[in-house]
Amino acid sequence: MQLPSALSFLIDNAVDMPDGDAFLTALAARLMAEDMPLVGGALTQAAPHPVIEQRTWLWRADTGTVIEALGLARSSNTDQNHIARNWLESLGTGVVQEDFAGGAGASDGTMLGWTASRPFTAAESELLREVARFAAAPLALLATRSTLSALLTAYLGRRSATQVLAGRSRREPGETIRAALLFADLRGFTELSESTEAKEVITALDAWFDRIAGAVHVFGGEVLKFIGDGVLAIFPIGERDATAACEAALRAVAAARAGMDHLNRTRAAQNVPPLSFGTALHLGEMLWGNIGTADRLDFTAIGSAVNLVSRLEGLCKPLGHSALLSGSFAAQIRQPLIPLGEHSLRGIAAPCAVFALQ
Incomplete structure (x- = not known):
């Protein structure tokens, strides 16, 4: 039958x-x-x-x-x-x-x-x-x-989860990704964690990550890592070109700023100090690799582009700007920028041309 x-x-x-x-x-x-x-x-x-x-x-x-x-x-x-x-x-x-x-x-x-x-x-x-x-x-x-x-x-995260579900369970060189890279870091986190109850610190971190990661996702980016109070995200180049990826990253920064402004108004009403952050943007290639021990693995981003964007973010405070752009990133966008000259970055051989948003 x-x-x-x-x-x-x-x-x-x-x-x-x-x-x-x-x-x-x-x-x-x-x-x-x-x-x-x-x-x-x-x-x-x-x-x-x-x-x-x-x-x-x-x-x-x-x-x-x-x-x-x-x-x-x-x-x-x-x-x-x-x-x-x-x-x-x-x-x-x-x-x-x-x-x-x-x-x-x-x-x-x-x-x-x-x-x-x-x-x-x-x-x-x-x-x-x-x-x-x-x-x-x-x-x-x-x-x-x-x-x-x-x-x-x-x-x-989506990229690593896809790899794990596909059965990648061994140490491998990984894939090379060309992308607009975004590194953002919460300002004054050490002082905050030393002077504030642990639960309040976690609440502040969650609120910060909601604003920055939410903005990244809205504009088609991927959060690769939460590193302490910092975030590493990418806007991959592939279906969209380098200019579109860089402009999406800029829109994400603007959205995160707006979200943090709203959050800080709420914090002010609660008599708690505001939260601020610095952001660096760079265009380059990174290696997304599966590394670790034989039986304990992690996906991580390595390469000169990752080193540069993290070091560049460290210049936000001394240069007095909340967002800094590398020369390769700045070359892809149309909006007016403030040139800040070339700066040496720790561990980076060549000086980096640095720009700020107007």
């Missing part, structure tokens, strides 16, 4: 789906091929992440597209599933929903639901129940992979 197309897919191919979007789209297509009168489908899964708690994918038959809704941390799974069910009911008249919470092989919070242009027949409802039974195992695997990816990205 030949299995329905949807069940064959769940047995043979579903474990290879990269995410809920692909899973729901492929499964819906096979159900439609079985002449199911579907008008919509929904899949909700838990997504352990510092910001996101649940992910919900909503599929429409008339467009064949999937939209995604995110449930933020500390929202309840029940609420997110309730939203999905209400959406299904708004599209059609027949709704079949299967909750996998605590079910065999599926993760808590998983829900798979469908709606049709008319009430489902007994045979159609039975097929959907079989689909839910066969879907439990691949959905559990999908949830596990999604959780692993989310946690690795949260702790390692």
Whole structure:
């Protein structure tokens, strides 16, 4: 006896789906091929992440597209599933929903639901129940992979997480990346940590990192490292050219400044001192390598470009500017700059032409 197309897919191919979007789209297509009168489908899964708690994918038959809704941390799974069910009911008249919470092989919070242009027949409802039974195992695997990816990205960053998930678990030379580099450092952190309660120091650090890292991500950059109270980020050159990468880095600096200004107004109202930071921008190549001991590895950035941008940031205070640009970075942007001459940087052989923002 030949299995329905949807069940064959769940047995043979579903474990290879990269995410809920692909899973729901492929499964819906096979159900439609079985002449199911579907008008919509929904899949909700838990997504352990510092910001996101649940992910919900909503599929429409008339467009064949999937939209995604995110449930933020500390929202309840029940609420997110309730939203999905209400959406299904708004599209059609027949709704079949299967909750996998605590079910065999599926993760808590998983829900798979469908709606049709008319009430489902007994045979159609039975097929959907079989689909839910066969879907439990691949959905559990999908949830596990999604959780692993989310946690690795949260702790390692997107670039390193991708490498780890691809199985890079040995010391390797790494990849050469050409990018606009940004190094930013919080001013007066040593004094702050010596004179302030530890919890307040952590709160201040988190607020600072939210502003600078958030700005980097908004403009297409990647945070590679948190180094004490400093941040190393890149705006890779590839899909965009050097000028576009440098201009994105500048916009990120402006956004971080605006965010810190707002934060400092709040801190002033609380009678706590303001936070300031210095930033350096450089254009060059770096090596993103997997280094360490045989059984304890870390991804790190090395190379002359990394050394230069970190040393350049150290000139912000003595030169009296909150943002400094190297000559190679300055050559790529159009806005007027203040030339500050050439300066020797510790550990860098050649003097560096230095510019400041007007």
